[in-house]
Amino acid sequence: MTATRWAALALLVVVFLSALAANMIAPAPYAKQFRQDLNRPPGQQYPLGTDELGRDRLSRLLYGMRISLLLAPAAALLSTLLAALIGGAGAYLGGVWERGTKVLIDLFLSLPWLFLLLTVRALLPLDIPAVTSVIVTFALLGALGWAASARIVAASVHDLRNSEFVLQARASGCPPLRLLLRHVLPNVKPILIAQFWISVPLFILTEANLGMLGLGVTEPLPSWGNLLRELENYAALTHSPWLWAPLISLVLVMSLFQFILSGEEYTN
Amino acid sequence: MSLKAVGRQLITILLTALIGGLLGATLVRFAPGFGIQESDLDAQLSSQARQALHQQDASERNVLSYYVHYLAQLAHGDFGYSRSLNRPVLELLRDRAPDTLYSLAVGVGGGWLLGLALALPATWKRSPLYSTTASLITGIFLCIPSAVLALLFLVVGSPGRLAIALIVFPKVFRFARNLLIKTYAMPHVLTAKARGLSGVRILSWHVLPNIAAPMLALAGVTVSLALGAAIPVEVVCDYPGLGQLAWRSALARDVPVLVNLTLIIALVTVTANSFSDLLTPKATRDVL
Numbered sequence: 001m002t003a004t005r006w007a008a009l010a011l012l013v014v015v016f017l018s019a020l021a022a023n024m025i026a027p028a029p030y031a032k033q034f035r036q037d038l039n040r041p042p043g044q045q046y047p048l049g050t051d052e053l054g055r056d057r058l059s060r061l062l063y064g065m066r067i068s069l070l071l072a073p074a075a076a077l078l079s080t081l082l083a084a085l086i087g088g089a090g091a092y093l094g095g096v097w098e099r100g101t102k103v104l105i106d107l108f109l110s111l112p113w114l115f116l117l118l119t120v121r122a123l124l125p126l127d128i129p130a131v132t133s134v135i136v137t138f139a140l141l142g143a144l145g146w147a148a149s150a151r152i153v154a155a156s157v158h159d160l161r162n163s164e165f166v167l168q169a170r171a172s173g174c175p176p177l178r179l180l181l182r183h184v185l186p187n188v189k190p191i192l193i194a195q196f197w198i199s200v201p202l203f204i205l206t207e208a209n210l211g212m213l214g215l216g217v218t219e220p221l222p223s224w225g226n227l228l229r230e231l232e233n234y235a236a237l238t239h240s241p242w243l244w245a246p247l248i249s250l251v252l253v254m255s256l257f258q259f260i261l262s263g264e265e266y267t268n
Numbered sequence: 269m270s271l272k273a274v275g276r277q278l279i280t281i282l283l284t285a286l287i288g289g290l291l292g293a294t295l296v297r298f299a300p301g302f303g304i305q306e307s308d309l310d311a312q313l314s315s316q317a318r319q320a321l322h323q324q325d326a327s328e329r330n331v332l333s334y335y336v337h338y339l340a341q342l343a344h345g346d347f348g349y350s351r352s353l354n355r356p357v358l359e360l361l362r363d364r365a366p367d368t369l370y371s372l373a374v375g376v377g378g379g380w381l382l383g384l385a386l387a388l389p390a391t392w393k394r395s396p397l398y399s400t401t402a403s404l405i406t407g408i409f410l411c412i413p414s415a416v417l418a419l420l421f422l423v424v425g426s427p428g429r430l431a432i433a434l435i436v437f438p439k440v441f442r443f444a445r446n447l448l449i450k451t452y453a454m455p456h457v458l459t460a461k462a463r464g465l466s467g468v469r470i471l472s473w474h475v476l477p478n479i480a481a482p483m484l485a486l487a488g489v490t491v492s493l494a495l496g497a498a499i500p501v502e503v504v505c506d507y508p509g510l511g512q513l514a515w516r517s518a519l520a521r522d523v524p525v526l527v528n529l530t531l532i533i534a535l536v537t538v539t540a541n542s543f544s545d546l547l548t549p550k551a552t553r554d555v556l
Binding site (some may be wrong): 115237268 | 285409412415416419492493504541
């Protein structure tokens with residue numbers, strides 16, 4: 001990694017830590033309403049102003065970032081595990097299993113991810129408690145976002161299964177489980193790690209899209225998605241530039257991910 | 269491309285679309301709240317009318333029989349009836365498809381134009397400043413949710429569907445730039461340069477034929493990408509297209525509309541991908 005990439009990583013870690021410590025550094029709880037201070041512009045008491053319900057915007061942004069930055073990796077972990085399990089197992093077993101896996105992956109990839117996600121999310125109850133909505137949103141991201149990674153994992157396991165060193169190990173009587181654990185898995189591990197890191201920003205962005213459409217994390221819990229909904233009031237955007245803060249922070253974090261991952265992408 | 273390969277692709281397209289439709293029907297059937305109707309609260313409806321609606325609902329309870337019945341009707345050109353919008357599904361699809369097709373044309377066409385227009389100078393100039401700036405611009409668009417992009421277009425008074433082009437173009441730019449750099453470094457292109465051939469001739473005779481097949485493989489991917497982006501764009505910008513219809517029917521749990529849409533979307537994306545697959549070498553498909 002180059003020095004600038006290390007710097008980007010350090011900055012991302014700082015953002016991550018400040019989101020993690022939201023309850024310590026945020027000026028107020030995310031749901032606390034200051035009813036005497038509705039729609040206040042930024043000032044000493046409220047660095048990013050207050051929203052129409054009198055809640056401190058900076059606190060909501062920090063808590064929202066915490067939710068997205070903590071749960072997107074959890075969803076990415078779930079999707080990577082599913083990709084390894086479905087794509088890897090199918091390709092390793094070969095024959096009918098491999099063909100079946102391919103059809104399943106193609107089926108999931110044939111439907112645009114957002115369409116599938118919107119349909120499934122809309123079919124689940126919409127009037128669920130806020131905490132449940134967070135779990136449902138990110139669990140769905142993880143459960144439905146495995147197909148693209150599975151395709152890559154399946155292709156690499158297929159190549160490994162037919163590689164010379166695996167054939168040699170098989171010819172010398174290596175049992176299938178040992179073959180999988182000692183020869184295939186260690187070689188797939190870098191791909192799985194790369195897929196995990198690629199999925200994290202993708203899931204943050206998708207949650208933001210879902211939130212914008214009202215199907216993400218529900219109020220009063222903040223997330224990047226529902227914070228971005230304030231942009232819909234575009235008459236206020238010209239005279240209230242602080243409304244852009246959630247978008248700017250999202251673009252900043254996503255750019256950091258992009259910058260760090262661009263090296264990873266080329267390496268893989 | 270053999271006849272056997274074409275036949276295999278056609279079967280794959282058909283099977284994937286059929287399974288996709290069944291998946292849509294199953295999801296809707298097992299969703300919580302299925303069968304609960306707003307009409308139960310409508311005091312203007314008679315008990316007979318309510319009973320008729322419930323009977324219609326009961327016929328949709330068994331997913332498999334509903335789907336088989338639906339496919340049989342589909343074979344006769346009957347796409348079913350949307351209860352939430354109170355119109356035949358075919359009529360809804362016919363009304364809304366042109367808007368989405370227009371969005372897709374603008375999105376895919378604009379994305380390709382923009383992507384290639386940025387990638388070609390990046391290859392010719394090989395200037396670090398140009399390359400960094402172009403990468404930065406594409407990177408920024410990869411960081412913004414499509415719904416926000418559409419909203420930003422509305423803020424500046426431009427058509428929101430242009431946002432789809434900005435979602436598609438980073439993918440085209442990155443792929444085309446890498447491909448062009450590799451092609452321009454190939455021995456036959458270097459020889460052509462050394463022999464003093466003009467830039468236009470090198471591009472049209474030696475580079476474009478080389479990159480045509482891999483770029484075609486990307487076409488399928490960009491159609492699918494644009495289709496996905498069209499949904500939030502149509503919802504945010506209130507365009508009466510298929511994306512908005514999908515959104516509304518998902519919220520209203522309108523089974524016939526959702527099953528038809530899943531089938532159509534699966535059919536479009538699988539056809540686009542299969543078409544590019546047929547014309548592309550396998551080695552290229554794996555890197556997409």
